Amino acid sequence: MAERSFAKEVQKLTKGEGETFSGEGILAITKALLENGVGYVGGYQGSPISHLMDVLADAQEILGELGVHFEASASEATATAMLAASVHYPIRGAVTYKSVVGTNVASDALSNLASGGVTGGALIIVGEDYGEGSSIMQERTYAFAMKSSVWMLDPRPNLPSIVKTVGAGFELSEASNTPVMLQVGIRSCHVHGHFTASDNKRPPVTVSDALENPKRDLNRIVLPPATYLHENEKLTKRMPAAQDFILEKGINERMGKPGSKVGLILTGGSYNTVIRALNRLDLADIYGDTDLDLLVLNCVFPLVESQIMEFCEDKDAVLIVEEGQPNYIEQQIAHMLYKSGKRIALEGKGKLPMGGEYTGQVMVDGIADFLADHTPSLLPVAKVATNETPVEIPDLSQTLPPRPPGFCTGCPERPIFAATKLVEQELGEHHISSDIGCHLFSIMPPFDIGATTMGYGLGPASAAAFHNENPKGRRSISFVGDGGFWHNGLTSSIGNAVFNKSDNVIVIVDNYYSAATGGQDILSSRADNRTKQTQNSITDAVKGMGVKWVRQIDRTYDVTKMRDTLKEALTTEETGPKVIVASSECMLNKQRRVKPQLAKAAKDGKRVVRPRFGVDEDVCTGDHACMRLSGCPSLSVKDTGDPLRDDPVAAIDQTCVGCGNCGEVADAAVLCPSFYEAQIVTNPTASEKRRASRAQRLIGWLQSRRAARRIALV
Amino acid sequence: MNMQASPVIARRSPGPQGEKIITLAALAVGGQGGGVLTNWIVEVAEANGYRAQSTSVAGVAQRTGATIYYIEMCRDTGRMPVFALSPAVGDVDILMAAELMEGGRAIMRGFVTPGRTTMIASTHRIPAVAEKVVPGDGRANGPEVLDAMGIAADHVVAFDMERIAKDAGSVISSSMLGALAGSGALPFPRETYEEVIRKSGRGVEASLRAFVEAYEVAKGEKPAPVPDVPMAKPSPTLAIPDKLRPKWEALESRLANLPVPAQDMARAGLAKVVDYQDVAYGAQYLDMVERIAALDAAPFDLTDNAAKYCARALCYDDILRVADLKTRASRFDRVRDEVSVDDEQVLMLTEYFHPRFEEFTTTLPRGIGRWIQSRKEIEAFYTRHFDKGRRIRTDRIGGFVMLWMVSALRPMRRRLLRHDSEMEHIDRWFTTVTDVAQEDHALASELLANYRLIKGYSDTHARGLSKFARVMGALDMLRGRPDAADWMRRLRTAALEDEEGTALDGALATVRSFAESAA
The missing domain is CATH 3.40.50.920 (Rossmann fold)
Structure with missing residues (x-):
């Protein structure tokens, strides 16, 4: 289940000839694929092309009717290898990935695909993530296109141009027997606009047809001496063909x-x-x-x-x-x-x-x-000379607080890093390797944890060099998310650590989804998915890989347990990698899933408990130690209005989802008794109500008895 | 960074029929629903015969970080204009900010141009993590940003749109759309905005309420909502049982003899101290304030600070205090109100406690407490068996009575070990203050204010005590200097800047260096 439901958007994919399509750029590309008779689509999610994958995932019925196969690939390498279906068969295929980082992962398959060349049109949709708001290193995909001799399209950023280019891309690919990259900028992907739709086309040859009629051509297989021929063909045939096509079609x-x-x-x-x-x-x-x-x-x-x-x-x-x-x-x-x-x-x-x-x-x-x-x-x-006097605008750079992205309200990863901070307070600082994913926000305040990030699923791998000669000495801690784990981490990080007898500590942050890319399901997701096999245990996979010391934590919010387990991992005498699988559901996705269910249950008269936290403002002394171990958006500061106090106190707002981190951290770090957990029971049972009112009567009696004997503020 | 100083004055030129592209950028904090607002604006534009395009940078940056949405629109004359995909410095007609500091960020990035940009900003604050983690008050200076808006923008519409949305039971997108409509920055009639909200189909009534309210405020037809933050509470109300009234009145009458400028603070302090312990404790408090007042002169800032910080010092935070606060009827009412529980619902309430050996022993009578503290094996036993988090259900009789019994120890507080150490600490501090007050009122006043450094429980409390001791320790170096008070204040400010006391170390090193060179 992805973060957004595209049920409404999916209907746009059925628009026919002459109808006006309106929506995001990425959705327009999806529609254009179907209009151009694509036979199969794959890819790995990641901004800015996640929505393409999400829309297709929600559109499986429409795809099925058209005979189009869709797959959420394990990685960009898998996606690119999938384009092998277009090598021998005249089937159009398209895959997506996030630029540069995706291209890096895909590059082995990309080289092989480019060498042999394709018969059916092969389109690689590359979401460019460059400039403002980018979450990745700033490089160009262009170099990959050059060295592998694949062509690269970069259409003008409006929907009609982009849609037209999808069709041109397939034709170019077929005319030159070369895979083609279609590059779209992050803003083009999210641009809202219109274009005139055409009818969707069933692929003339489907992947099922191909399976029934297998073909092979030795000259297209990447093996010497064919590879020498391929290089020559790229230079003498394919590139000239592409250039002719570009001129002829007025690309x-x-x-x-x-x-x-x-x-x-x-x-x-x-x-x-x-x-x-x-x-x-x-x-x-x-x-x-x-x-x-x-x-x-x-x-x-x-x-x-x-x-x-x-x-x-x-x-x-x-x-x-x-x-x-x-x-x-x-x-x-x-x-x-x-x-x-x-x-x-x-x-x-x-x-x-x-x-x-x-x-x-x-x-x-x-x-x-x-x-x-x-x-x-x-x-x-008038443009170079002016008589306007420039206005001196105050410099706010010292005033404005930075606002980097951080963990959402109730995020289950927050307590993992709070626990890490507590362990470091006790055992001293450690070398910490981070990985790609939401958990990378731990490098930001208030956690300030992590020294490097080397690639998706490579957190533990990037700690590989850190072998301590002293077996009782410090170990490194590395993090990897469930997304990165399945993408690449199982072999590159876990397998590598087992094989090389690493003594270090690995924390696998399992939030049930590929959360940072929009909450797509992955192998270990707990949800039932109609088209995917989920519920595959990370712990079992890690054990299968040969790890002996494995701890599964099923509620990351238990900061004390999290801290103690991490401490044990850092100090145990057992050799080999120490792996902690810390599992709790991504709160963003959980709320999206659970909220409507609870609202409905409450409406139907069923007993529903809604938890949330609060702070007793009289008990809070305004030191904000809790916030230095949290950073939760719902935990903030407020003025008390009390003339006797100087500093603002902690306060929890209405957006609190009652995850429990505040209370658990206050407990584990022995902070203060200001926090309380309130559970609000809608439609309580009759006995529950009776008990509550009985307690209330006694409590009220005790309170009024005391009130009669003391002077108190009211 | 003054973006307006660009060498090229580049303004958009209109189309052949005078049609102009209007550019609008919206800055928000991830999760504020900027996408909804963007879609609404595009729909309004299209409903009014405009062509419109919106873009955003979604993805990871949405998770609570700063984000930008961008819209361009132009009257439809049959051709598609070439719309830009992102806001450019000096080229934004309407800038919407869904939070005060994001409005400031827009100015700093050059998106607010004098003579051109209409700035529509919500003035409420969502403190960033960097502001919240400061041990003192780390919140950014809001008025500075508001002033900058007045200078940078052509026209400013700024008020608390979050508050309006909340009061209407809606979200900020609705009130911001109302502010946009009311600002008159777009040539679209109000009804077309309302129609778009109506068509959106979710929470329509609440959204419309927020829209109308913000529309009217932006138009100047209604005053802006008053700030959400209570500036000052009305003087505290005390519930006084009849049989204690004569004693209280005798005490209260002493307030009239204090210097007038300090009376309000002393009234608040007295109420707090009596509420904390009893009438006798209030007398002890007034003794302290009166002693300082006798040494003070107009404008009586020293007495005012004594009234404030003596009350703070006397009302130290111990287990009895916490148990007392948590079992009060007024507290239960406040919680029910805060978490919004209605009469048909049941509230389950869990308190999070973690009393360590220190808290346990200091809550014992001084003799027993000291003896236990000296026995390492008891500490080890306690740590092994009792040093863990406790969850106490105060909505249930068992849990409530447990806390109630602890709070019932209050009349015995003066005999407990903790009280001894607190009184000793207060005495030392107060003696120093009275001593210094003979020669330097300003410095003595700062010494009083140093009590602000002592806060929190367990480790936090210990850290506060140590910071207090270090700041007070600088007194000998500063005494006799004309700028002593100023430096004492700077030391305290530095101590509140970070948890570890790094800023304080630096400030102390400075003081030491000039003290040494003077000697």
């Missing part, structure tokens, strides 16, 4: 006014930002009409030399707009121009920054700088 667009002395060569993805910059410089209207000459590369690899040279003909200067580094496109064009002996000013990086996102102002400044140098007359005077 790249010439816009603006041909013949102007300066021109811009830009990637499709940056088109909107460039047009806005030109508009702000009075050089384009809001519809993109401009007097400048533009070459928009909707296909960024391969470049077509003749097209570039034609564009540069009779020009004085050209600016290449290419986000990210290295500047591969600029380098290739520079190479073309140099070889042809052309004397034309080539600008790119330098006018525009080497790295970082090309946001609105960056683009305005870069283009203005380019024009000022090469055609100053074009730049309106």
Whole structure:
């Protein structure tokens, strides 16, 4: 069960010829796949392409009717290997992954797929996660496309263009027997827009048909001597075929006014930002009409030399707009121009920054700088000179608190890191390896835990070098999530630790989902899933891998137990890796699942208990030690209004889900007795009510008896 | 970082029929429902014959971190404009911030431009983790951000939209949409907004209530809601049984003899102390305040601080105090109100306690307590068998009576070991204060305020005591200097900055260095 239900969106996938589709970019791509007769789809979730996977997962019925096979792949490597179905069979296949990180994981399969080439169209949808809000290292996927000779499309970021490019991508792949990457930026994936739909198409050959009629062609298998042929074929046949296709189909667009002395060569993805910059410089209207000459590369690899040279003909200067580094496109064009002996000013990086996102102002400044140098007359005077006095705006940088992402209210991972902090208070600091996933938020305040993060499922692997000569000495602690565990961690991290007799401690953070990517089911999910086999135990898998010291914790909120187990793991004399599987359901998903059920039960008159926590403000002294072990959004500070007190006290707001972390931490760390847990029983049983009122009567009597004998604040 | 100083003045130019692109960015804290607001705005625009596009950066950044939603719209003239996908510095017409500091962040990022941007911000606070973990008060300076809004924006609509939403039983998206409509920044009639809310089909009535309320406030037709935070409580009310009234009145009459500026604080302090123990304890408190008052002169800040911190010192936090507070009728009412329990529901209430050996022994009469403290084997036995968390159900007779019995020890408090050590500590501090008060009122006043450092239970309490001791220890270095009070205050502020006392170490090193060079 994913974080969002796409039941409503799925209906959009059934729209037919001429109907208007409206929705997110990623959903438009999904629809375009079906319109282009895709035979199978796979992939691994991750922002920004998670929704594509989620929509398809919710659309299994529609896919079934069309004869399309969908799979949630174990990893990007699996997804890419899945495209093997298009090697010998004329079946169109598509897989998704998050750029760079996905490409890294996929690269072994990608190289093999690219070497042998494909018969059916093979499309890899790469969600680019670059610039603001990115959760990954800043690199380009482009290098992979170049070294493996797969083509890369980067359409203009509007729905009709993106949808058109999906179809063009399949055709390009088939025309050149090469897999094609379709790159979409994070904002394009989430852009809301419209396009005119076509009918969905059943694949002419389905994967079932292929199974019934197996085929093999020795020349397509990656094994010498075929591999030598493949390399040659890439250079002499496939790339020229791709370039011909690009020209014939007009994949790249010439816009603006041909013949102007300066021109811009830009990637499709940056088109909107460039047009806005030109508009702000009075050089384009809001519809993109401009007097400048533009070459928009909707296909960024391969470049077509003749097209570039034609564009540069009779020009004085050209600016290449290419986000990210290295500047591969600029380098290739520079190479073309140099070889042809052309004397034309080539600008790119330098006018525009080497790295970082090309946001609105960056683009305005870069283009203005380019024009000022090469055609100053074009730049309106009003844009470079002004008599407006700039307003001095106060510097708030010292005032504003940073707000990095953190654990959600009630997150079951919070107590794991609170316990780790408590163990460190007792045993001293340890080397801690982190991993990719929500649990990586432990590197942020208030936990400030973890030294490295090396890749999905590689937390324990990145502690592999830390072998202590002293068997009684300190051990490293490493974390890996359930998502990372199944993606890669079982072999790369656990197997590796067992085989190499590691003595270190490994904590597997099991929250029942691939939570950080949107709560998709994975092998160890506890939910029943109609199309997947879930309920596979992590503990059993770890034992099967040969780990002897394994502890399963079924309620991470038990901070005392969590702390004691971790302490035991760090101090036990037993050799070999010590693995703790800390399991509790992701609270975001749990609330989404349970809330409607409870509301319905309460409405039906059934007994329902709603827990939440509170703070006695008179007992709280305002030291905030509890918050230094929590960071929960629902646990915050408030003023008391009491003139006798200086500091704000702790307070828990209405969003509390009663996970218990506050109370457990206060107990384990012996903080203070301010916390109380309130359980509100709706539709209590008759005996429960009777007992409560009996207790209330006695309590009331004791209270009024005391009140009569003392002076007290009311 | 002054973003407005860009060399290129780049403003959007309109289309051939004068149609303009309107840009709107919304900054929110993940989980505030910015997506809902974004969809509503797009629908409103489309319903008014506009073309609109929205984008956002979803994914991991949504988990309680700062997020941005971005919308562009333009009157439909038959062609699709080229909309940008993210807000640009100096190019935002309407900036919506769903929290005060996020409004500040928008200014810092250059999204609020003088003469151009309408700033619509909710003024409520969601403290960030960095603000909450400070042992003192780490909350950011809100008024500074509000001032910056006034300078940076063309037009500011700022009030507590969270409060309006809550009061209406809705969420902030509704009140923010109301504020947007009421601000007049978009050329759309109010009804079209309401129609979109109606069509959304969930919680419609509450959303509309919040919308209308915020609309009217933004339009200036209604005053903004008063801040959620109680600025000052009305003077405390005491419940006084008839037979204790004469004694209390005798005590209360002494307040009139105190300097007028300190009387309010002393009234609050007296009530707290008598509530904590008894009338005699109140007399002890007034003795202390009167002694300081005798040494003080106008404006009587020293007496005011004495009234405040003597009450704090006398009302130390022990098990009796906690048990007393947790078993009061007023507390049960407050809890029921806080967690919203209605009459048909049953409330189960669990208290989290973890009394250690120290708390156990100091709650014994001083002789027995000292003797037990000296026996290591008893401590080991206690730790093995009793040093663990206890969950006590105070809604049940058993649990309640247990706590009630502990709180019933209150009349015996003066005989307990903890009281001894507290009184000794207070005496030493108070003697120092009266001593210093003869020569330097300001410094003595700061010494009184140092009691703020003592708070918490168990380890937290021990840490507070040690910080207090270290700050007080600087007295000898500072005494006699004209800036002694100022430095004493700085030391205390530093001690409240972090848990480990790193800032305090630095401040103490500074004091030491100038004290040494003076000597």
